[in-house]
Amino acid sequence: MTIDIGDSVTIEYTGRLDDETVFDTSRQSVAEETGLVEAQPDREYAPLTVDIGDEQVIEGLEEGLIGLEAGQTETLTIPPEKAYGEPSEDNIQEFETDALREMLGGQTPEEGSYLEAENGSQGEVVHVDEEVVRVDFNPGLAGETLTFEVDIIDVN
Template sequence: MTIATGDSVTLEYTGRLDDETVFDTSREAVAEEAGLAEAQPDREYTPLTVDVGAEQVIEGMEEGLVGLEAGETTTLTIPPEKAYGEHSEERVQEFETEELREMLGGQTPEEGAYLEAQNGQHGEVVHSGEAVVRVDFNPRLAGETLTFEIEIVEVN
Protein backbone atom coordinates (compact mmCIF):
# COMPACT_ATOMS: atom_id res chain seq x y z
CA MET A 1 0.00 0.00 0.00
CA THR A 2 1.45 3.35 -1.07
CA ILE A 3 1.41 6.04 1.60
CA ALA A 4 -0.99 8.92 0.99
CA THR A 5 -2.23 11.88 3.05
CA GLY A 6 -4.51 10.60 5.80
CA ASP A 7 -2.68 7.30 6.29
CA SER A 8 -1.30 6.25 9.65
CA VAL A 9 2.35 5.25 9.21
CA THR A 10 4.67 3.50 11.65
CA LEU A 11 8.36 3.99 10.96
CA GLU A 12 11.84 3.53 12.34
CA TYR A 13 14.16 6.51 11.85
CA THR A 14 17.57 7.96 12.55
CA GLY A 15 18.15 11.70 12.14
CA ARG A 16 21.61 13.09 11.44
CA LEU A 17 23.17 16.51 10.96
CA ASP A 18 25.53 17.34 8.08
CA ASP A 19 28.52 16.26 10.21
CA GLU A 20 26.88 12.80 10.73
CA THR A 21 26.01 13.54 14.38
CA VAL A 22 22.88 11.59 15.37
CA PHE A 23 20.37 14.01 16.96
CA ASP A 24 17.39 11.65 17.25
CA THR A 25 16.43 8.05 16.56
CA SER A 26 13.77 5.46 17.24
CA ARG A 27 16.37 2.68 17.45
CA GLU A 28 17.79 1.94 20.90
CA ALA A 29 21.07 0.49 19.60
CA VAL A 30 21.73 3.66 17.56
CA ALA A 31 20.81 5.83 20.58
CA GLU A 32 23.27 3.92 22.78
CA GLU A 33 26.06 4.16 20.18
CA ALA A 34 25.48 7.91 19.72
CA GLY A 35 25.26 8.62 23.46
CA LEU A 36 21.61 9.70 23.29
CA ALA A 37 20.37 6.91 25.57
CA GLU A 38 22.72 8.11 28.31
CA ALA A 39 21.51 11.70 27.93
CA GLN A 40 17.83 10.65 28.11
CA PRO A 41 17.76 7.55 30.36
CA ASP A 42 13.95 7.52 30.74
CA ARG A 43 13.18 7.64 27.03
CA GLU A 44 11.84 4.55 25.28
CA TYR A 45 13.16 4.01 21.77
CA THR A 46 10.29 2.62 19.74
CA PRO A 47 8.94 3.08 16.21
CA LEU A 48 7.12 6.36 15.57
CA THR A 49 3.51 6.38 14.35
CA VAL A 50 2.28 9.49 12.54
CA ASP A 51 -0.86 10.47 10.65
CA VAL A 52 0.37 11.85 7.32
CA GLY A 53 -1.08 15.31 6.76
CA ALA A 54 -1.76 16.01 10.45
CA GLU A 55 1.47 18.05 10.87
CA GLN A 56 2.80 15.73 13.59
CA VAL A 57 6.30 15.76 12.05
CA ILE A 58 8.27 18.38 10.14
CA GLU A 59 7.02 19.30 6.67
CA GLY A 60 9.93 17.72 4.78
CA MET A 61 9.45 14.36 6.48
CA GLU A 62 5.72 14.38 5.86
CA GLU A 63 6.28 15.14 2.17
CA GLY A 64 8.99 12.46 1.97
CA LEU A 65 6.70 9.73 3.35
CA VAL A 66 4.06 10.17 0.63
CA GLY A 67 4.50 7.54 -2.06
CA LEU A 68 6.56 5.12 0.04
CA GLU A 69 5.35 1.60 0.91
CA ALA A 70 5.53 -0.72 3.92
CA GLY A 71 8.93 -2.40 4.12
CA GLU A 72 10.62 0.34 2.10
CA THR A 73 13.70 2.18 3.34
CA THR A 74 14.86 5.58 2.15
CA THR A 75 17.01 8.54 3.08
CA LEU A 76 15.40 11.98 3.21
CA THR A 77 17.51 15.14 3.13
CA ILE A 78 15.45 18.01 4.48
CA PRO A 79 16.54 21.65 4.12
CA PRO A 80 15.95 24.11 6.99
CA GLU A 81 12.90 25.69 5.35
CA LYS A 82 11.13 22.29 5.39
CA ALA A 83 12.40 21.45 8.89
CA TYR A 84 12.79 23.98 11.73
CA GLY A 85 13.43 27.09 9.62
CA GLU A 86 16.47 29.29 9.40
CA HIS A 87 18.13 30.65 12.54
CA SER A 88 16.74 34.13 13.24
CA GLU A 89 18.41 36.83 15.34
CA GLU A 90 14.89 38.17 16.00
CA ARG A 91 14.27 35.09 18.16
CA VAL A 92 17.25 35.93 20.40
CA GLN A 93 15.90 38.15 23.18
CA GLU A 94 17.63 40.26 25.80
CA PHE A 95 16.47 40.53 29.40
CA GLU A 96 17.76 42.62 32.25
CA THR A 97 19.72 40.23 34.46
CA GLU A 98 18.08 41.41 37.69
CA GLU A 99 14.56 41.17 36.22
CA LEU A 100 15.20 37.63 34.94
CA ARG A 101 16.77 36.64 38.27
CA GLU A 102 13.57 37.74 40.05
CA MET A 103 11.43 35.75 37.60
CA LEU A 104 13.59 32.68 38.32
CA GLY A 105 13.12 32.93 42.07
CA GLY A 106 16.51 34.48 42.76
CA GLN A 107 18.59 32.20 40.53
CA THR A 108 21.09 33.73 38.13
CA PRO A 109 20.74 32.09 34.70
CA GLU A 110 23.95 30.48 33.42
CA GLU A 111 25.07 30.14 29.81
CA GLY A 112 23.87 26.82 28.39
CA ALA A 113 20.84 26.66 30.70
CA TYR A 114 17.39 26.20 29.18
CA LEU A 115 14.43 28.34 30.20
CA GLU A 116 10.71 28.16 29.52
CA ALA A 117 9.08 31.51 28.81
CA GLN A 118 5.61 32.42 30.03
CA ASN A 119 4.28 31.75 26.52
CA GLY A 120 5.63 28.17 26.68
CA GLN A 121 8.58 28.73 24.35
CA HIS A 122 11.89 27.15 25.32
CA GLY A 123 15.15 29.03 24.99
CA GLU A 124 18.83 28.57 25.68
CA VAL A 125 20.79 31.15 27.64
CA VAL A 126 23.55 32.17 25.21
CA HIS A 127 24.98 35.07 27.26
CA SER A 128 24.73 35.83 30.97
CA GLY A 129 26.26 39.13 32.02
CA GLU A 130 25.91 41.44 35.00
CA ALA A 131 23.44 43.71 33.18
CA VAL A 132 21.95 41.60 30.37
CA VAL A 133 21.03 37.98 29.68
CA ARG A 134 20.49 36.85 26.07
CA VAL A 135 18.15 33.91 25.45
CA ASP A 136 17.92 32.14 22.07
CA PHE A 137 14.35 30.99 21.38
CA ASN A 138 15.18 29.48 17.97
CA PRO A 139 14.42 25.77 17.72
CA ARG A 140 17.53 23.73 18.55
CA LEU A 141 17.76 22.48 14.95
CA ALA A 142 17.00 25.82 13.24
CA GLY A 143 19.27 26.43 10.26
CA GLU A 144 20.25 22.77 9.99
CA THR A 145 19.84 20.48 6.98
CA LEU A 146 18.58 17.19 8.41
CA THR A 147 19.08 13.71 6.98
CA PHE A 148 16.73 10.93 8.04
CA GLU A 149 17.21 7.24 7.37
CA ILE A 150 13.69 5.83 7.36
CA GLU A 151 12.22 2.34 7.34
CA ILE A 152 8.45 2.06 6.84
CA VAL A 153 7.23 -0.61 9.27
CA GLU A 154 3.46 -0.40 8.70
CA VAL A 155 0.86 1.60 6.77
CA ASN A 156 -2.83 1.77 7.80
Protein backbone atom coordinates in the same frame (compact mmCIF):
# COMPACT_ATOMS: atom_id res chain seq x y z
CA MET B 1 -0.52 0.79 -0.78
CA THR B 2 1.37 4.04 -1.21
CA ILE B 3 1.34 6.57 1.61
CA ASP B 4 -0.97 9.54 1.15
CA ILE B 5 -2.53 12.29 3.26
CA GLY B 6 -4.87 10.79 5.84
CA ASP B 7 -2.85 7.57 6.25
CA SER B 8 -1.42 6.44 9.56
CA VAL B 9 2.19 5.36 9.04
CA THR B 10 4.52 3.54 11.43
CA ILE B 11 8.22 4.07 10.83
CA GLU B 12 11.63 3.29 12.25
CA TYR B 13 14.08 6.15 11.67
CA THR B 14 17.49 7.58 12.37
CA GLY B 15 18.13 11.30 11.91
CA ARG B 16 21.64 12.58 11.16
CA LEU B 17 23.31 15.93 10.61
CA ASP B 18 25.66 16.64 7.69
CA ASP B 19 28.64 15.54 9.82
CA GLU B 20 26.91 12.13 10.42
CA THR B 21 26.07 12.95 14.06
CA VAL B 22 22.90 11.10 15.08
CA PHE B 23 20.50 13.61 16.67
CA ASP B 24 17.45 11.34 16.98
CA THR B 25 16.37 7.75 16.38
CA SER B 26 13.56 5.33 17.10
CA ARG B 27 16.00 2.44 17.37
CA GLN B 28 17.26 1.41 20.82
CA SER B 29 20.48 -0.08 19.40
CA VAL B 30 21.38 3.13 17.53
CA ALA B 31 20.60 5.20 20.63
CA GLU B 32 22.93 3.03 22.69
CA GLU B 33 25.73 3.14 20.06
CA THR B 34 25.60 6.92 19.72
CA GLY B 35 25.16 7.92 23.37
CA LEU B 36 21.58 9.17 23.03
CA VAL B 37 20.45 6.79 25.79
CA GLU B 38 22.76 8.53 28.28
CA ALA B 39 21.51 11.94 27.16
CA GLN B 40 17.84 10.93 27.45
CA PRO B 41 17.71 8.03 29.92
CA ASP B 42 13.92 8.15 30.41
CA ARG B 43 13.06 8.06 26.73
CA GLU B 44 11.55 4.97 25.15
CA TYR B 45 12.99 4.10 21.73
CA ALA B 46 10.25 2.55 19.61
CA PRO B 47 8.68 2.85 16.15
CA LEU B 48 6.88 6.15 15.53
CA THR B 49 3.34 6.33 14.20
CA VAL B 50 2.47 9.48 12.25
CA ASP B 51 -0.88 10.59 10.82
CA ILE B 52 0.07 12.11 7.46
CA GLY B 53 -1.38 15.59 7.06
CA ASP B 54 -1.66 16.27 10.81
CA GLU B 55 1.74 18.06 11.00
CA GLN B 56 3.00 15.76 13.77
CA VAL B 57 6.54 15.77 12.35
CA ILE B 58 8.58 18.33 10.43
CA GLU B 59 7.23 19.27 7.01
CA GLY B 60 10.05 17.69 5.00
CA LEU B 61 9.75 14.32 6.73
CA GLU B 62 6.00 14.20 6.22
CA GLU B 63 6.35 15.17 2.54
CA GLY B 64 9.12 12.60 2.08
CA LEU B 65 6.90 9.78 3.34
CA ILE B 66 4.13 10.47 0.81
CA GLY B 67 4.36 8.00 -2.06
CA LEU B 68 6.39 5.40 -0.17
CA GLU B 69 5.05 1.93 0.68
CA ALA B 70 5.17 -0.49 3.61
CA GLY B 71 8.44 -2.42 3.62
CA GLN B 72 10.30 0.33 1.79
CA THR B 73 13.52 1.90 3.10
CA GLU B 74 14.38 5.43 2.04
CA THR B 75 16.92 8.14 2.84
CA LEU B 76 15.34 11.59 2.99
CA THR B 77 17.44 14.78 2.95
CA ILE B 78 15.55 17.73 4.37
CA PRO B 79 16.74 21.34 3.97
CA PRO B 80 16.37 23.79 6.88
CA GLU B 81 13.30 25.49 5.36
CA LYS B 82 11.41 22.15 5.48
CA ALA B 83 12.79 21.31 8.95
CA TYR B 84 13.38 23.86 11.72
CA GLY B 85 14.07 26.92 9.57
CA GLU B 86 17.05 29.22 9.70
CA PRO B 87 18.19 30.82 12.96
CA SER B 88 16.56 34.21 13.45
CA GLU B 89 17.47 37.24 15.57
CA ASP B 90 13.72 37.48 16.28
CA ASN B 91 14.07 34.34 18.41
CA ILE B 92 16.64 35.95 20.71
CA GLN B 93 14.92 37.71 23.58
CA GLU B 94 16.35 40.24 26.00
CA PHE B 95 15.36 40.45 29.64
CA GLU B 96 16.36 42.95 32.30
CA THR B 97 18.78 41.07 34.54
CA ASP B 98 17.06 42.17 37.77
CA ALA B 99 13.57 41.25 36.49
CA LEU B 100 14.71 37.83 35.27
CA ARG B 101 16.56 37.18 38.54
CA GLU B 102 13.32 37.92 40.40
CA MET B 103 11.33 35.54 38.14
CA LEU B 104 13.94 32.83 38.87
CA GLY B 105 13.62 33.15 42.63
CA GLY B 106 16.77 35.20 43.14
CA GLN B 107 19.07 33.19 40.87
CA THR B 108 21.04 34.85 38.08
CA PRO B 109 21.22 32.61 35.00
CA GLU B 110 24.64 31.72 33.62
CA GLU B 111 25.71 31.70 29.98
CA GLY B 112 25.18 28.22 28.55
CA SER B 113 22.30 27.38 30.87
CA TYR B 114 18.78 26.79 29.58
CA LEU B 115 15.49 28.42 30.51
CA GLU B 116 11.98 27.29 29.72
CA ALA B 117 9.46 29.91 28.62
CA GLU B 118 5.82 29.87 29.70
CA ASN B 119 4.90 28.37 26.30
CA GLY B 120 7.26 25.43 26.92
CA SER B 121 9.98 26.46 24.47
CA GLN B 122 13.57 26.13 25.66
CA GLY B 123 16.17 28.84 25.25
CA GLU B 124 19.89 28.98 25.82
CA VAL B 125 21.28 31.88 27.82
CA VAL B 126 23.83 33.43 25.44
CA HIS B 127 24.72 36.67 27.29
CA VAL B 128 24.56 37.89 30.90
CA ASP B 129 25.66 41.22 32.34
CA GLU B 130 24.40 43.59 35.06
CA GLU B 131 21.81 45.15 32.73
CA VAL B 132 20.57 42.49 30.36
CA VAL B 133 20.27 38.73 29.79
CA ARG B 134 19.86 37.44 26.22
CA VAL B 135 18.18 34.08 25.65
CA ASP B 136 18.26 32.30 22.28
CA PHE B 137 14.97 30.48 21.62
CA ASN B 138 15.94 29.31 18.12
CA PRO B 139 15.36 25.55 17.73
CA GLY B 140 18.57 23.61 18.33
CA LEU B 141 18.44 22.23 14.78
CA ALA B 142 17.69 25.57 13.10
CA GLY B 143 19.87 26.03 10.02
CA GLU B 144 20.68 22.32 9.75
CA THR B 145 20.10 20.04 6.78
CA LEU B 146 18.73 16.80 8.20
CA THR B 147 19.02 13.30 6.76
CA PHE B 148 16.57 10.62 7.86
CA GLU B 149 17.01 6.90 7.15
CA VAL B 150 13.41 5.68 7.24
CA ASP B 151 11.97 2.15 7.22
CA ILE B 152 8.23 2.02 6.55
CA ILE B 153 6.85 -0.62 8.95
CA ASP B 154 3.11 -0.25 8.37
CA VAL B 155 0.57 1.90 6.48
CA ASN B 156 -3.13 2.09 7.46
